[in-house]
Amino acid sequence: MGGAAPTPSGKGGKKPLDASINLVPFIDLLSCCISFLLITAVWTQLARMDVTQKSKSQGAPNDDPQPNQVTLTLFVNKDNTFTFSKSTGESIPIEAKGDDFDYVKLADTLAQAKKDHADKEDLTIKTDDVVVYHKIIKAMDIAISAKFPTVTLTDKGAGG
Amino acid sequence: MSSAFDKGGLIKQAGPRLRKFIPLKFITKHGTGKKSSYAELNLTSMVDMLTILVVFLLQTFSASGELLTVSKNVTLPEAMNYKDLEQAPIISISRDSVTLNGEPKADASELTRETTMDWKIPQLHDDLVVLKNNFKLLHPDPNDWKGLVIVQGDKNIDFKVLKKIMYTCTVAGYNNVNFAVQQKAKAGAAPAAH
Numbered sequence: 001m002g003g004a005a006p007t008p009s010g011k012g013g014k015k016p017l018d019a020s021i022n023l024v025p026f027i028d029l030l031s032c033c034i035s036f037l038l039i040t041a042v043w044t045q046l047a048r049m050d051v052t053q054k055s056k057s058q059g060a061p062n063d064d065p066q067p068n069q070v071t072l073t074l075f076v077n078k079d080n081t082f083t084f085s086k087s088t089g090e091s092i093p094i095e096a097k098g099d100d101f102d103y104v105k106l107a108d109t110l111a112q113a114k115k116d117h118a119d120k121e122d123l124t125i126k127t128d129d130v131v132v133y134h135k136i137i138k139a140m141d142i143a144i145s146a147k148f149p150t151v152t153l154t155d156k157g158a159g160g
Numbered sequence: 161m162s163s164a165f166d167k168g169g170l171i172k173q174a175g176p177r178l179r180k181f182i183p184l185k186f187i188t189k190h191g192t193g194k195k196s197s198y199a200e201l202n203l204t205s206m207v208d209m210l211t212i213l214v215v216f217l218l219q220t221f222s223a224s225g226e227l228l229t230v231s232k233n234v235t236l237p238e239a240m241n242y243k244d245l246e247q248a249p250i251i252s253i254s255r256d257s258v259t260l261n262g263e264p265k266a267d268a269s270e271l272t273r274e275t276t277m278d279w280k281i282p283q284l285h286d287d288l289v290v291l292k293n294n295f296k297l298l299h300p301d302p303n304d305w306k307g308l309v310i311v312q313g314d315k316n317i318d319f320k321v322l323k324k325i326m327y328t329c330t331v332a333g334y335n336n337v338n339f340a341v342q343q344k345a346k347a348g349a350a351p352a353a354h
Contacts (some may be wrong), residue, residue: 023203030210030346037217046228047242047312048338073284090242127319134237136322144241155323 004113049140052083052152054123073150074110076101076127076139084109103142110146122150129155135158175333228312228340231259237315239341248308248338249291251284251325253317258325278350279327288332309334 075083080096084106094105114120121141127136140151227245233254252259258266263286266293269316288309296305311327315320329337 023207027207029205030207030214033214034210034217035294037214037221041217041220041223043220044230045343046230046236046245047239047341047343048178048240048245049239049341050336050338053330053337126168129318129320129323131319132315132321133313133317133319134306136238137239137339138318141241153326155319 011131049137049149051140053152059096070120071124072113072117072120072122072141073124073126074143076105076125076131076136078128078130082109082139083114086113095130101139103138107142107145107146110143110148114147121148122152123148124152124154126154133159186201228310230312230340234312234314235316236312236340236342238344241342241347242341243338243345245310245340246308248310249288249334250310250340251314251329253311253313253321253325255314257318258284258321260284260291263287268317268321272318273322280331281324281328284325285328288329288334293332307333307335308334308338310338310340311339 071086071087073087074086077083078100080099080101082094082101083091084089084094092109094109095097096102125136128158136137136153139159140153143151227247228250231252231254233256234252250261253264253268256268257264258268258271265287268282271281291348292305295301299305311322311325311329326337329335
């Protein structure tokens with residue numbers, strides 16, 4: 001049991017030094033807390049990723065770029081390769097790594113692009129129809145990690 | 161010392177112990193007395209354990225509750241950059257079917273095979289429009305409408321299916337499409353791909 005040792009008072013010092021604390025209500029409170037938290041617990045950690053879209057009939061919000069502004073586009077190809085291109089004409093191919101995309105090189109390429117265009121926050125991802133969903137999500141995730149928070153997702157047919 | 165014993169003073173030599181002279185079993189034997197029926201429970205460790213449990217559960221506590229329930233045949237992709245979930249219509253895409261808030265709306269395998277240029281999924285579109293109109297009836301302020309929809313896609317579906325869903329959402333007035341993902345812990349300051 002919990003106890004404390006108060007200083008003896010009065011003459012003789014014969015009073016017991018240990019004062020016991022009643023732990024029962026404390027345990028009751030903790031048990032109630034645990035029950036409530038276990039009932040309301042959410043074990044699956046789900047979240048959402050924001051995406052801007054540009055489909056065949058609708059333009060993206062920033063569809064009319066300023067004349068001096070560079071637009072950055074990442075092509076996700078069905079042969080597990082990326083192509084990062086700028087509206088200035090520069091194009092960087094990222095070859096496949098085994099049977100998968102080379103995400104490390106993509107991260108490096110996007111980081112370099114962010115250094116070159118620090119004010120740019122948007123990136124368009126154009127993908128083939130047969131590319132698997134989780135690979136697109138991974139590419140988007142890398143783009144957001146590289147400080148391109150506004151990711152537009154579209155297919156290659158939409159103005160690509 | 162010896163002089164004190166000789167003179168019969170106050171200090172006397174200790175004699176044999178009392179127990180050896182009295183032939184009583186209850187004194188000479190140990191452990192035969194009546195045991196106490198009161199067993200004291202050490203509560204300190206129990207309180208420690210309960211406190212640790214409460215701290216752990218409080219850390220994992222989510223105030224928003226469970227907004228999204230993953231369908232049994234849907235495996236969500238993982239992402240490190242994410243936002244918290246919000247209340248919105250949920251479109252679930254598995255390998256077999258497309259559902260809106262749990263109700264089947266289209267056959268996913270059929271959507272994959274289809275080669276038509278019309279991307280709109282009629283039934284999904286109509287139901288999304290109904291949900292939008294219901295929301296606008298309940299929330300007359302136009303600023304309340306965010307056009308948010310959450311797409312809960314299986315990680316192995318093709319983009320072909322996804323783009324049709326996204327197109328249908330846009331046509332129905334849902335411009336804010338979000339993908340449901342599983343949270344993935346960030347590995348320190350390393351780049352996302354590492």
